Amino acid sequence: MSEIVITGGNRLCGELSVQGAKNSVLPVLAATVLCNGECVIHNCPKLSDVDTSLKILSHLGCRCKNENGTVITDGTSACNYDIPDTLMREMRSSVVFLGAMIGRTGRAVISSPGGCELGPRPIDLHLSSLEKMGVTVCEEHGYLNCIAEDGLKGAEITLNFPSVGATENIILAAVTAEGDTVIHGAAKEPEISDLADFLNRAGARINGCGSDTVRIQGVKSLNGTEHTIIPDRIVAATYMACAAITGGELILKNAMPPHMASVLWLFKETGCRVNISGKSIKIKAPSRLCRVPTVRSLVYPGFPTDAGPIATALLSKADGTSVFVENIFENRFRYVDELKRFGAKIKTEGKIAVIEGVDRLSAADCKSTDLRGGAAIVIAALAAVGESRIGEIHHIERGYDDITGNLAALGAQVKKE
Ligand code: UD1
Numbered sequence: 156m157s158e159i160v161i162t163g164g165n166r167l168c169g170e171l172s173v174q175g176a177k178n179s180v181l182p183v184l185a186a187t188v189l190c191n192g193e194c195v196i197h198n199c200p201k202l203s204d205v206d207t208s209l210k211i212l213s214h215l216g217c218r219c220k221n222e223n224g225t226v227i228t229d230g231t232s233a234c235n236y237d238i239p240d241t242l243m244r245e246m247r248s249s250v251v252f253l254g255a256m257i258g259r260t261g262r263a264v265i266s267s268p269g270g271c272e273l274g275p276r277p278i279d280l281h282l283s284s285l286e287k288m289g290v291t292v293c294e295e296h297g298y299l300n301c302i303a304e305d306g307l308k309g310a311e312i313t314l315n316f317p318s319v320g321a322t323e324n325i326i327l328a329a330v331t332a333e334g335d336t337v338i339h340g341a342a343k344e345p346e347i348s349d350l351a352d353f354l355n356r357a358g359a360r361i362n363g364c365g366s367d368t369v370r371i372q373g374v375k376s377l378n379g380t381e382h383t384i385i386p387d388r389i390v391a392a393t394y395m396a397c398a399a400i401t402g403g404e405l406i407l408k409n410a411m412p413p414h415m416a417s418v419l420w421l422f423k424e425t426g427c428r429v430n431i432s433g434k435s436i437k438i439k440a441p442s443r444l445c446r447v448p449t450v451r452s453l454v455y456p457g458f459p460t461d462a463g464p465i466a467t468a469l470l471s472k473a474d475g476t477s478v479f480v481e482n483i484f485e486n487r488f489r490y491v492d493e494l495k496r497f498g499a500k501i502k503t504e505g506k507i508a509v510i511e512g513v514d515r516l517s518a519a520d521c522k523s524t525d526l527r528g529g530a531a532i533v534i535a536a537l538a539a540v541g542e543s544r545i546g547e548i549h550h551i552e553r554g555y556d557d558i559t560g561n562l563a564a565l566g567a568q569v570k571k572e
Contacts, residue, residue, distance in 0.1 A: 159536075163518060215234075385414070
């Protein structure tokens with residue numbers, strides 16, 4: 156089992172280009188199942204979740220290859236409609252293939268997505284929306300058997316929570332359905348707009364992404380196309396936090412500052428100087444980070460739930476007490492016990508974490524609990540005095556492309572063993 160070994164205390168300084176967004180590339184790769192012809196997807200990060208998506212595409216009958224971050228796929232001959240249980244377990248977000256598989260073949264069989272790394276993650280909204288579009292869903296022996304006997308039909312759908320995954324699945328099912336679909340209460344995350352941009356280039360007719368009403372006019376078929384994945388706003392926030400907690404200075408290139416307003420607000424509140432120039436973000440840490448009275452995760456454009464662990468790690472070394480309120484997932488504080496090993500003073504109750512900033516963190520051996528929780532531990536280790544060893548790093552590698560190489564280039568003492 157690999158570990159990340161960090162000797163903390165170095166100021167992180169330098170320049171870094173932000174990788175493509177994991178939460179964009181996975182739905183876009185799923186969408187290529189619907190395309191007749193070659194799709195060329197640029198700026199794909201090197202992640203285990205991308206590898207898993209390519210395995211799923213191959214299993215479904217798509218041709219695909221990854222050439223240094225450009226994935227080329229062709230869904231013309233996709234004819235399978237199941238995802239093997241082993242691949243479902245590797246990546247919970249394989250549920251986003253559901254809409255694409257039904258759109259392509261009229262059927263989908265997947266194992267019920269288990270796992271509770273962030274608390275319960277139901278897919279009832281995905282399934283009830285697909286049912287409105289003519290899909291019969293049958294759950295037996297741990298499998299979900301979905302079939303659109305008479306083909307997919309456009310529908311008027313109201314989501315009672317703006318679920319990112321459900322919005323994506325509805326869009327994927329609707330683009331080649333018969334008739335029009337309207338999603339009321341849709342999620343507005345930039346990764347959804349990126350998916351729609353890709354699909355529209357392939358011949359789909361989607362309007363309104365980025366607002367809470369999305370309209371999709373079904374078309375007969377989609378063609379191949381070329382697309383570049385947007386920058387990852389959570390990865391950008393992670394590296395900003397690495398610089399901020401070590402008193403450093405960082406220039407992020409190829410970022411998308413308009414997608415990061417709530418995150419940039421947090422860094423400014425902690426006393427960091429943040430300058431934006433086009434696609435670049437410059438951050439300079441103060442001599443001591445300031446506390447931020449309350450940070451709340453909310454749906455976009457609010458503060459992202461995925462940046463919650465990153466904010467908590469950062470504030471653990473601020474001057475004074477901060478509060479983080481997690482409003483999206485029920486059980487997202489498992490990483491807090493690991494942060495406490497570094498001497499962080501954090502108390503959690505329900506959806507609230509009270510973070511009493513300390514002057515000094517000290518090195519610890521710990522395990523990443525989940526993807527962003529793992530990132531939080533890396534942030535703490537960079538600021539901690541002494542050598543920390545971080546286990547279970549497969550979680551981190553699901554979302555961060557070469558994190559040890561990037562941190563080393565910024566001056567961290569870090570290696571993978
Ligand atoms: C969520 C985040 C997304 C992030 C992703 C990966 C939000 C709104 N979504 O997306 O930004 O990139 O995690 O960590 O912040 N829910 C149901 N039934 C459903 C679907 C969802 O009750 O069918 C509930 C979930 O339990 C959760 C909330 O809705 O409490 C958010 O779910 P959703 O947006 O679907 O989650 P993801 O798509 O995983």
